[in-house]
Amino acid sequence: MLELRQITRAYELGGERAGVFAVSLEVPKGCLAVLAGPSGSGKTTLLQLAGLLDVPDEGEVRLDGEAVSALSEKARCDLRLRKLGFVFQAFNLVPVLSALENVMLPLQLQGVTDEEARRRAGSALERVGLADRRHHRPDQLSGGQQQRAAIARALAPDPLLVLADEPTASLDHAHGGPLMDLMAELAQERGVTFLVASHDPSVISRAHRVFRLRDGKLIGEEVAR
Numbered sequence: 001m002l003e004l005r006q007i008t009r010a011y012e013l014g015g016e017r018a019g020v021f022a023v024s025l026e027v028p029k030g031c032l033a034v035l036a037g038p039s040g041s042g043k044t045t046l047l048q049l050a051g052l053l054d055v056p057d058e059g060e061v062r063l064d065g066e067a068v069s070a071l072s073e074k075a076r077c078d079l080r081l082r083k084l085g086f087v088f089q090a091f092n093l094v095p096v097l098s099a100l101e102n103v104m105l106p107l108q109l110q111g112v113t114d115e116e117a118r119r120r121a122g123s124a125l126e127r128v129g130l131a132d133r134r135h136h137r138p139d140q141l142s143g144g145q146q147q148r149a150a151i152a153r154a155l156a157p158d159p160l161l162v163l164a165d166e167p168t169a170s171l172d173h174a175h176g177g178p179l180m181d182l183m184a185e186l187a188q189e190r191g192v193t194f195l196v197a198s199h200d201p202s203v204i205s206r207a208h209r210v211f212r213l214r215d216g217k218l219i220g221e222e223v224a225r
């Protein structure tokens with residue numbers, strides 16, 4: 001589903017070279033994959049490349065067999081809107097909108113009618129257990145609930161791939177585990193592929209596949225039985 005082939009993205013800063021170097025990895029459809037590694041190991045850099053927010057210096061990002069990193073900016077933007085979902089550490093919900101309106105937003109950007117967007121957003125919120133909180137604004141939701149709303153927003157457009165950068169970092173331990181259980185269930189039940197950057201053990205323990213990074217290089221890969 002997602003394939004990174006010999007990806008290099010180097011940053012030169014004050015004579016120091018950082019980034020990611022010659023990383024190759026494959027994530028099958030319906031897999032919850034985690035990029036693990038210490039701070040500065042290249043997790044966010046890889047996630048941005050896989051999310052088509054950045055392009056590699058060398059190598060290829062392939063989605064469903066297509067080399068997408070070589071596409072024009074416009075085509076990548078289009079793919080992002082249609083095929084990818086994003087979940088960030090700090091939730092990134094629009095503060096003045098209700099949970100329902102937040103989840104409707106990417107659908108409306110795709111040109112889905114308001115009525116259809118409302119229906120699909122409602123069902124996504126129901127799936128993440130927030131049906132009764134649909135009219136709450138983000139500041140009226142707990143951190144765990146905001147992150148569930150962010151997952152509903154990422155999923156409502158029916159993406160192929162959802163990218164999440166440290167999704168549990170702003171949550172306490174009691175909420176991180178259940179959030180990852182939800183992602184693992186969604187991966188299995190809908191065949192959505194997840195790529196999550198994290199050094200949180202409660203995230204790594206729920207992964208179907210773990211890619212270990214250090215100093216921008218892939219140093220190991222574990223597949224859960």
Ligand SMILES: Nc1ncnc2c1ncn2[C@@H]1O[C@H](COP(=O)(O)OP(=O)(O)OP(=O)(O)O)[C@@H](O)[C@H]1O
Nearest residue numbers: 011012013018019038039040041042043044045046
């Ligand atoms: N825009 C940039 N300019 C220069 N160097 C950068 C830039 N972005 C990242 N780097 C460097 O690339 C390396 C990898 O950074 P990255 O953000 O991918 O790490 P990370 O694994 O996500 O770390 P963390 O766990 O702290 O989020 C680091 O050494 C970082 O300083």
Ligand SMILES: [Mg+2]
Nearest residue numbers: 043044045197
């Ligand atoms: Mg990071």
